[in-house]
Amino acid sequence: MEIELQIKMNEKLFLRNPEQSELGKKIIMHSIRLIHKNGFEAFTFKKLAEEVGTTEAGVYRYFENKHRLLIYIAAWYWAWLEYQVMYQTNNIHDPVVKLKMIIKLLATTVKEGVQTSYVDANLLHQIIITEGSKTYLTKRVSEDNNDKLFKPYKDLCAHIAQVILEYNPNYRYPKSLASTIIEMAHFQNFFKDHLPSLTDFGDKKDESDTVAFLEDMLFRVLNCHEN
Amino acid sequence: MEIELQIKMNEKLFLRNPEQSELGKKIIMHSIRLIHKNGFEAFTFKKLAEEVGTTEAGVYRYFENKHRLLIYIAAWYWAWLEYQVMYQTNNIHDPVVKLKMIIKLLATTVKEGVQTSYVDANLLHQIIITEGSKTYLTKRVSEDNNDKLFKPYKDLCAHIAQVILEYNPNYRYPKSLASTIIEMAHFQNFFKDHLPSLTDFGDKKDESDTVAFLEDMLFRVLNCHEN
DNA sequence: TCTATATTGATAGTAATACTATCTTTTATA
DNA sequence: TATAAAAGATAGTATTACTATCAATATAGA
Structure with missing residues (x-):
């Protein structure tokens, strides 16, 4: 039995739905590869078009601009991750x-569960670490937020906050703690790899220290009596 | 008695030291104003030159490119903030x-202590919230890190880690906790203003909820017994 | 199978961005 | 007052971020 995961994306994320054509899927696939390889700043629709084997205009038919495309793949990632959390x-x-499972899913590279045909979840995870916060750290946040572009991220955060409350119904900052855990799952991993003196992790390659730190922090916060 | 704060900046941050000329200071001053107003993405050396009353080439004599300029003002900010921490x-x-003072300094808009002539610390604080992490979330991090461009940030983090250990010498992740506090002081404030459902803060305008959350988190972590 | 429609390909063009180069004038400084 | 350093003025280039147009092709419905 082969099951393929289809994530229903907000219409405002694109001009033409990339999931509904070969070209669209190739655009997503190669976007992920190119952004992973060169970073978002160096990523252009021209280079993408070349990789995909289409023209710049071809890409513009799917996405207004590269920032929207980044928001799209980030939204896809968060929706996919929430599904992983639900499933696991x-x-x-x-x-x-x-909560331990959630931290693991947030902070470690994925060993594919349900396969998705054209999205490489590992590359995507790496991308979101480095580029994810750029989706909202802009002057346009509020407009983009009104268009519900960040809904998958907010849903995941709300979901985690729920589980936090399940564990400790009296904790006063479940959502802020959830967003802290989410962001730090990425930032601490980034720091570990690139600015290690901002962490207490040696030069171990895997993410086990990040997971240990986050678990330790989360459960101390939730177990501790009010100060 | 008037004391002016001079921060000694790493030579690699600029081509010509902006602190040593009127033009240089104007470049910094207007950079901060422009980035605050339009965001870093929309910020160009041409627009800056116009504001300053010089030419594009004039700006390029001071900074290689706008990313370096951003790193410069961020480095300035972190150095300035570490000074504030030391002083206070x-x-x-x-x-x-x-630790409470540190959180306050990290998370709240500043009521000028020692004045700095041409840098508006309040605008700068706002900029660093939105644009600060873009300084290192690039493909060039490691090179920039080798050039010691992030030293002020890392120094501040190390300083805070020190104080954390002072309070609880047995805590195992002082640096990661310090970088978490630093980043979250910014992110939670950003979320509060732009993506409030990622926080537990109402629509209060000031940063008191962020401070309360960070203090609560920090001291729970440091007071709690191992899990 | 024919035909209307949507999608893609190919090409061109524009304004803005991110620079680099050069030459002249002004300013500081010894 | 001579000299060097800084700033001003101007020009130019490659790339980016688009928009527009028209022809070719695939597809789906009648």
């Missing part, structure tokens, strides 16, 4: 186990 | 008081 924590009743 | 926590022996 389904039938688990102990919120401790759930 | 001097002669305080209780690490609790010190």
Whole structure:
């Protein structure tokens, strides 16, 4: 049995739905590869078109501009991650186990569960670490937010906040703690690889220290009595 | 008595030292104003030159490109902030008081202590919230890091980690906790203003909720027994 | 199967951006 | 007052970020 995951994306994220054509899928696939390779700043629709084997105009038919495309793939990532969280924590009743699973999913590179044909979830995870916050750190946040472009991110955050409250219903900052965990799952990994003196992690290659730090922090916060 | 604060900047941050000429100071001053107004993406040396009353070439004599300029003002900010921390926590022996002061300095808009002639610390603080992480979230991090461009940031982080250890010498992740506090002081404020559902803060205008959240988190982590 | 429609390809063009180069004038300084 | 350093003025280039147009092709419905 082969199951393919289809994520329904907000219409405002694109001009033409890239999931509904070969060209569209190639655009997404090569965007991820190119952004991963050269970074978002060096990424242009011209280079993308070359890789894909179409023209600049061809890409512009799908996405207004490269920032929108970045928001698209980020939204896809967050929706996909929330699905992973749902899937992996389904039938688990102990919120401790759930929260540990969530941290693991946030902070570690994925060992593919349900396959998605044209998106490389590992590359995407790496991209979101470096480029993810650029989606909203702009002068246009509020407009983009009104268009619900960040809904998948906010949904995931709300979901995690829920589990936090399940574990400790009296904790006063579940959403802020959730967004902290999400962001730090990325930032601490980035720091580990590129600015290690901002962390306490040696030069270990994997993300186990990041996971340990986040778990330690989360459960200290949730177990500790008010100060 | 008028004291002016001079921050000694790494030579690699600029081509010509902007602190040593009127034009240079104007470039910094108007950069801050323009980036604050339009955001870093829309900021160009041409527009800057117009504001300053010089030419594009004039600006290029001081800074290689706009990214370097951003790193410069960010470095200035972090150096300035570490000075503020030093100054405000001097002669305080209780690490609790010190840590609370640090959080306050990180998260709240400044009420000028020692004046700096041409840098508007309030605008700068706002800029760093939105644009600060863009200084290092690039493909060039490692090179820039080798050039010591992020030293002020790392120094501040190390300083805070020190105070954390003063309070709890057994805590295992002082640097990661410090960088978490620094980043979240900015992100939670940004979220509060632009993506409020990622926080637990109402629509209060000031930063008191952010401060409360960070203090609560920090001291729970440091007071709590190992899990 | 024919035909209307949507999609893609190919090409061209424009305004703005991110620079580099050069030459002249002004300013500081010894 | 001579000299060097800084700033001003101007020009030019390659790339980026688009928009527009028209022909070719695929597809889907009648």
